[in-house]
Amino acid sequence: MARTASLSGFPEWLPQERLVELHVLDTLRRVFELHGFSSIETRAVETVGQLLRKGEIDKEVYGLSRLQEDEEEARAAKGDHHALALHFDLTVPFARYVVENAGYLSFPFRRYQIQKVWRGERPQEGRAREFTQADIDVVGDGELPFRYDVEIALVIAEALSALPIPDFRLRINNRKLAEGFYRGIGLDDTAGVLRSIDKLEKIGAEKVAELLKSELGASDEQARLALSLATIRTEDTSFVDQVRALGVSHELLEEGLSELEQVIEAAVQRAPGKVLADLSIARGLDYYTGTVVETVLVGHDQLGSICSGGRYDALARKGNRTFPGVGLSIGVTRLVSRILSQELAAASRSVPTAVLVALNNDDSWTGAQDVAAQLRARGIATEVAAKAEKFGKQIKFADRRGIPFVWFTDDDGKHQVKDIRSGEQTDADPASWSPPAEDLNVRITTA
Known part of the structure; x- marks a missing residue:
């Protein structure tokens, strides 16, 4: 169970909790790098x-x-x-980074970035003042093929699937689809419509309809059509026919429909059951220009989005050059907090150490260090006892630390290793012995 931070909004982890966070970070790095994303770090x-x-x-x-x-x-x-x-996110610093380093980057530039950010908002579950984000983006110089929108969604689905979290859904919409539809029904203040639709889950359809009519001058029919679009949710490409059945036409609407169809079609093949076409999603009104994504954990909707982002056709500008991009950001601290508070996963032990080398007497310390060096050379995390106490006390120390094996060397140079969980003690050679595979490294087990 995660502890309550002594300074609200600035979480700290116990060693075994930190091991869970490291597992999440290492998993994300591995998946991102498997897909060819390069790591960068920008200044805080x-x-x-x-x-x-x-x-x-x-x-x-x-x-x-x-x-x-x-x-x-x-x-x-x-x-x-x-x-x-x-910095309060990683996108704004990344935009500056692209402009300042454009002459040194190869475009399209594939970047991932995992760093702390700071945001002065009221702390609550899922929201902290200091937290870690993990972003991936692809940025082009002048143009960026739409295929990257599809790829980014698939990479994130793969990364989240590898984490010890409950089932999730990427809820995907397209800004062009929404704006084209609203213009097609005669509502030109598309940003205003999106702001109202964004409140649908909080205040309900009836109140959103009233907002559309009172603030944007929508007719009853226009409000009905706008809400009809926002209620479309499908796990396949059937949303295309549902949108067209509403009888609205606009060039931008057709472009957005085609783009969203490509994303969902690819997801059905490569990440079945993980992606949802959700035409109510509206985020980043002054930012995103195409694909928009929000991700929720199934059964944990109150946590909010754990991963969001989309397409931005003008991430940055430098003179007459424009750098379009598409990317998503995972709220790592939000995810880890939920994993710990709900006990969804735990570390198999509280320390990386697999072996404690015991001391017969104070003069055996140098020999014990030789044993430890041989074990470490083969990737076995090893500590040496600090004092030559009774073996029972040294074993209790290992047990208290969560170390599974204790190594003994007698005065004649004979080596034995004891599994303190089972009590089994066997002869061992420091040049060849290894613990069972499941004990070599800390494992993260799911509930």
Whole structure:
């Protein structure tokens, strides 16, 4: 069970909890690299102007200043776009990184990035002030083929499937589909419609219809059609016929339908049961231009989205060059917190160590280090006891630490190893002995 952090919103893990987090991080790295994504790391600090260039809420941004800063400097920093602040996501720093390093990157550039971010919002389950994100993106120079939208969804489905988490669904929509549909029914304020539709799960269809009519001037028929689109959810490409059955036509709508159909069609083949065409999804109104994704754990809807993102045709600009991209971001800390709080997975032991080399006496320490070196050379995590206490105490120490094996060497140089769980003790050679495969490394077991 995860502990309550002493400083709200800044989680810390016990050693066995950290092993679960490391398993999640290592799994994501492995899957991302198998698909050819290169790891980058950007600085934790950006200028305020850079962080707020997309109109983000500045009250959520943590400013950076010296403790000894005088009052005049502090007042100037509050309105200074050159003042420094901690990044609140990884996309804004990545956009800067692409612009500054465009001459050194090969496009399309495939990147993954796993780092801490900081966001000054009210802490609650699934939301922290300091948390780890894992992002993958593909960025082009001038253009980016739509096939990458399909690939990104499949990579994320594979990565999440490899984690010790409950079943999940990638809920996918397409901004072109939604905007084309709204224009086709005569609602030109597409961003306003999307904002209203985004509230559907929170306030219900009746209140959303009232918003569409009172704030956007929609007729009863326009509100009905907008809500009819938002209620379409399919696990296959049948959503295409359902949309067309609504009798709306627009060039942008057809383009979005085709793109979403390609994503869902590929997912049905390569990630069956993991992807859902959900035409209610509306996110990043001033950001995303095509595919949009939100991911939920089945049966854990109150946790919110654990992975989100989509296509942005202008991630960054440099002169007359535009860098379009598509990417998704996994909330690692949100996932790990849920895994621990619900006891969905646990480490097989609390330390990496598989063997403790016991001491006969203080003079045997050097020999014990030789044994440990031979074991470590073959990838066996090994500690040497610090004191030559009675063997019973050394065994209890290993047991308390969660170390499964204790190594003994007598005065004649004979070696034995004891499995302290079963009590079995056998002869062993430090040059060839290995623990059973299941004990060599810490394993993450699921409930």
